[in-house]
Amino acid sequence: MNRPYVRPMAGWWKRDPFFMRYMARELTAFAVGAYAVILCVGVLRLAQGEAAWNGWLAALRSPLSIVLHAVLLFAMAVHAKSWFEIMPKTMPMIHVGGRRLGAQTITRAGWAATLIASLVLIALVWGWR
Amino acid sequence: MAESLKTIDVEVLRYRPEQESEPVWQRYTVPYTDDMSVLQALQQIKDDQDGSLSFRWSCRMAICGSCGMMVNGKPHLSCQTFLRDLLPGPVRIEALTHFPIERDLVVSVDGFVKKLESIQPYIIPKEPRTLAQGEYRQSPAQLEQFEQFSGCINCMLCYSACPQFGLDPSFTGPGVLALLHRYNADSRDGGQAQRMEVLGSTEGVWNCTAVGYCSEVCPKGVDPANAVNQNKVNSAKDYFLRFLSPRGSKS
Numbered sequence: 001m002n003r004p005y006v007r008p009m010a011g012w013w014k015r016d017p018f019f020m021r022y023m024a025r026e027l028t029a030f031a032v033g034a035y036a037v038i039l040c041v042g043v044l045r046l047a048q049g050e051a052a053w054n055g056w057l058a059a060l061r062s063p064l065s066i067v068l069h070a071v072l073l074f075a076m077a078v079h080a081k082s083w084f085e086i087m088p089k090t091m092p093m094i095h096v097g098g099r100r101l102g103a104q105t106i107t108r109a110g111w112a113a114t115l116i117a118s119l120v121l122i123a124l125v126w127g128w129r
Numbered sequence: 130m131a132e133s134l135k136t137i138d139v140e141v142l143r144y145r146p147e148q149e150s151e152p153v154w155q156r157y158t159v160p161y162t163d164d165m166s167v168l169q170a171l172q173q174i175k176d177d178q179d180g181s182l183s184f185r186w187s188c189r190m191a192i193c194g195s196c197g198m199m200v201n202g203k204p205h206l207s208c209q210t211f212l213r214d215l216l217p218g219p220v221r222i223e224a225l226t227h228f229p230i231e232r233d234l235v236v237s238v239d240g241f242v243k244k245l246e247s248i249q250p251y252i253i254p255k256e257p258r259t260l261a262q263g264e265y266r267q268s269p270a271q272l273e274q275f276e277q278f279s280g281c282i283n284c285m286l287c288y289s290a291c292p293q294f295g296l297d298p299s300f301t302g303p304g305v306l307a308l309l310h311r312y313n314a315d316s317r318d319g320g321q322a323q324r325m326e327v328l329g330s331t332e333g334v335w336n337c338t339a340v341g342y343c344s345e346v347c348p349k350g351v352d353p354a355n356a357v358n359q360n361k362v363n364s365a366k367d368y369f370l371r372f373l374s375p376r377g378s379k380s
Contacts, residue, residue: 004146004229012295019292022340089341089352089355089358089359090339091355092359
């Protein structure tokens, strides 16, 4: 008798810790999206004039906003970490000086680029004041 | 003597379509020695306890790719998974997930084989060569480009590690895409354009969401996640470059 049984997929992400970590990575994308929305609102308020812009700045300084930003920053750090870990999988073989670049080196290069970009950004913003 | 034998409980997900509408767990107590694999436990059950138990196996040395199954929820080749590492038990054995169960631990492989055929898993020579022209020459660097991916034994463990395949069985999947890359990356091969239709489709690399578990469970150290994800770049290049070179103008 040929009657293949197809097992349900409901709750698949709870079956393995690996899948849970994957879902955590995917969830942190919402934090990235949320922060993009906050910045877009800032641009919109800027276009509406000085009062609107200052109102947005004041809203950012509220305790609720600071807690939200701390949560978003943490989620973004998790997001970056998980993506830098999978980054070597997205690349063809890279040879430097005849030796193949290891996965860990590629991941570290991602972190280094993030660090440099962040430092440059912070220096620019502080320099502006 | 019989009293001193060590035993371990083994639970097997049974499915006999003629008597069950859905799979049920069945428990067996298996005498074991330190060198026994999960496959040997199943063989002990089939030979001495319950001849109706169905499972696939062949080589017993991790090269035929037949005996893949879920052992305690993770995809493994049962021949290289040892009972001593699973103490004190019980060991839960289930057919590879994401595949339809035909009977007990036997899954349906039709879809996998069709996908494998669709990628033309053989070298399509760049140009016809005569014997007089001699052999193809390949440098160690050219060999390295595909060697790792040629380790695939079609055991399908990576499909059981891939929720995207479970959610959408039309996904070509990690194993077949790794083999596709194995031939595409071979300097002797000229079949890239022919394989692009499969590779660049929704059922091809774009169904992958970079879970990455496929590469973790591979018993042969193949890295399917790498094969799939680097080909997203190739597929994107193929898509955008067509606007630069009119169709058919490429040799």
